[in-house]
Amino acid sequence: MAIHAFFRGGDVRRKNGAGFLRSLRPALFFIPAGVLAFSGCQKEQNAGPPPPPIVEVAEVTAKDVPIFAEWVGTLDGFVNATIRAQVQGYLTKQNYREGDLVRKGQVLFEIDPREFEAALDQAKAGLSQAKGALDQAKAGLSQAKGAVEQTKAALDKAKAEVSVQDARWTTAKANLARIKPLAEQNAVSKKDLDDAVGMELSTRSAVDAAKAGVDAAQANIVAADAQVIGAQANITAAEARVLAAQAAVDKAELNLGFTKVTSPIEGISGIAKAQIGNLVGPGSQDELTTISTVNPIKCYISVSEREYLRTQEEGAKRAGRGKIPLELILTDGSVYPNKGEFAFADRQMDIRTGTIRVATLFPNPQNLLRPGQFSRVRAEMTVKKDALVIPQRAVTEIQGKYLVAVVSPEGKVAIRPVKVGASTGQLWVVEEGLKAGEKVVAEGTQKVREGMAVSAKPFGAGGQAPGAPQKTEPKVESKPQPAPAKR
Secondary structure (H helix, E strand, O other), X not given: OHHHHHHHOOHHHHHHHHHHHHHHHHHHHHHHHHHHHHHHHHHHHHOOOOOOOEEEEEEOEEEEEEEEEEEEEEEEEEEEEEEOOOOOEEEEEEOOOOOOEEOOOOEEEEEOOHHHHHHHHHHHHHHHHHHHHHHHHHHHHHXXXXXXXXXXXXXXXXXXXXXXXXXXXXXXHHHHHHHHHHHHOOOOOHHHHHHHHHHHHHHHHHHHHHHHHHHHHHHHHHHHHHHHHHHHHHHHHHHHHHHHHHHHHHHHHHHHHHOEEEOOOOXXXXXXXXXXXXXXXXXXXXXXXXEEEXXXXXXXXXXXXXXXXXXXXXXXXXXXXXXXXXXXXXXXXXXXXXXXEEEEEOOOOEOOOOEEXXXXXXXXXXXXXXXXXXXXXXXXXXXXXXXXXXXXXXXXXXXXXXXXXXXXXXXEEEEEEEEEEEEEOOEEEEEEOOOOOOEEXXXXXXXXXOOOEOEEEEOOHHHOOOOOXXXXXXXXXXXXXXXXXXX
């Protein structure tokens, strides 16, 4: 009656509604609690042992495995030309588009040439003056040589005069010698004797005068020779001034040519560091731009001393079969289609790291590769015969130890430590810990533990994925709780 009155809104709800609800609440909660307890007992009575987890297993197989060596590399241009201004001036033009392929000798920048054109004109004027002075010096030499010839002719004439006067003196002396005895005997007149004496004295004086003329002519020759030497010295000095003036012209032409900044190589142009209107010159800290030859392109790698020796040994074994081919793996994981080769090694090891820097070369006909890119260089060093391999994802690394889950023919799991070797593709070489034909868990390793029974199915090809072994923290296994008592 009270419940019927409550739902009809009678006096019971108005007066005793709160007390009625308090009395009704335990009854309402009691009924579902009993139902839940009953249903729980039913599930416990019907529950059985859980089915074994399903895992994918791969068989340990023996196969010939190529052993690769891999290094981190940095790409660099085969030739990197830093372009700088060699004369100071204001930049007026940029004749290339940044990032384009430029040819050898192509004009990249232009500097205001007016100052250098004026300097060239001035140098050419100085050269003309020097050449004029040289011509004058050569004319002076010709005159000096002419004076020498004249003095030589005068010397010859003076010597001839000496001969004539000497002959006359000889005749006069002979006449005097003949007349003197006759004059003593009064055979000739006194006048004849005086004439003979006078003639002898006159011819003697003429001989002395002719000899003095010879001495004067010889002195004139010496003076003329000195003039020739002086003229030759003037020519030498004038020629030196001509050479200096020509050098000034050459330098002015060179500086004028430097106002057109050209590329010394063919390659990819970089971003310009200078803008139009900038004052550039040899004292500038920044370069104008950089040109890099990228076909072929270098890739520098750091090789340990042991790897270096092994590479040299392998290279000696391959004598006659060509160089070791190299693969370039780009940052997106793709393999560059063109094979490369070792080019050269640095002259010494880095004592701080124990590595040596080695340059490799890769063809780059499409200019896809650019300096500064990071990559990996891989080389097939040898082939390991009958190596045991398993998928990489079957190996779990825990605190530096490598573990695999081996599934027995009875379906029981055994966690076994292994020693891994080189990796090839998505497979890993196992040095110790496994035998050919055994099966290891490749998918579902996180679901298994020692001694667990599993349901195994073959590992599908689609389940393989590249990458390093899974690195996990040690797994703390909790003890199973006892099942609730059946009711």
